[in-house]
Amino acid sequence: xxxxxxxxxxxxxxxxxxxxxxxxxxxxxxxxxxxxxxxxxxxxxxxxxxxxxxxxxxxxxxxxxxxxxxxxxxxxxxxxxxxxxxxxxxxxxxxxxxxxxxxxxxxxxxxxxxxxxxxxxxxxxxxxxxxxxxxxxxxxxxxxxxx
Numbered sequence: 266x267x268x269x270x271x272x273x274x275x276x277x278x279x280x281x282x283x284x285x286x287x288x289x290x291x292x293x294x295x296x297x298x299x300x301x302x303x304x305x306x307x308x309x310x311x312x313x314x315x316x317x318x319x320x321x322x323x324x325x326x327x328x329x330x331x332x333x334x335x336x337x338x339x340x341x342x343x344x345x346x347x348x349x350x351x352x353x354x355x356x357x358x359x360x361x362x363x364x365x366x367x368x369x370x371x372x373x374x375x376x377x378x379x380x381x382x383x384x385x386x387x388x389x390x391x392x393x394x395x396x397x398x399x400x401x402x403x404x405x406x407x408x409x410x411x412x
Contacts, residue, residue, distance in 0.1 A: 303359075303389070304333045307396050307408030312378060314404050321375040329383075329396075329408060338364075342379055344371030349383075359389040359398065382406050 309317055309327040319326065322343040329340045336351040338361060349364035364384055382398070382405040390397045398406040 302391050303331045303354075303396070305410055306330045306412040308411045309379065309406060310395075310409050311407035312375070312382060312405070314407075317375075321373070323373045324371065327376070327379050328411070329406075342366055343374040343376040345369050345376065347380070357388050357390070359386060361386055379406070 307329045309322075309329070311317060317326065324344055325341060327341055327343045329338060331338055331351070333351070333354060336354070337349065338351065339346070339348045341347070345366040345368065347364055347366035349361050351359070352362040353360040361383060364380065366380065382400065385400040386398045386405060387401065388399045390399070394410040396408040396410070397404050398408075
């Protein structure tokens with residue numbers, strides 16, 4: 266009887282552990298899939314919920330390239346190229362740090378606003394080939410997938 270109880274207890278522990286690993290593995294796959302969807306080239310379509318005026322970006326629309334594996338970003342701000350690091354990333358959190366840009370002088374661009382918003386991003390949402398970046402509850406930057 267004692268051995269039967271121990272074998273049942275051991276079997277139960279093994280099954281429970283296996284189910285826990287399966288759930289953990291499933292969650293990791295979901296996060297990995299989200300990261301793969303982020304890993305792309307995005308073109309800016311809106312700042313603070315308002316569609317961008319292409320006259321403000323005569324040299325080209327700002328872009329964002331996200332490299333989730335290497336935890337860095339690069340892109341074009343409308344005048345200057347930029348690069349930075351991903352400080353934190355999860356299913357809904359995305360925080361950049363150490364964003365720096367080249368220093369060309371441009372007068373016909375709203376690049377400074379773009380960089381200000383990019384530096385304050387805390388979270389994101391993905392949907393229908395679009396990427397929405399948030400500072401708090403405010404949708405700061407919206408992008409569409411371009412590659």
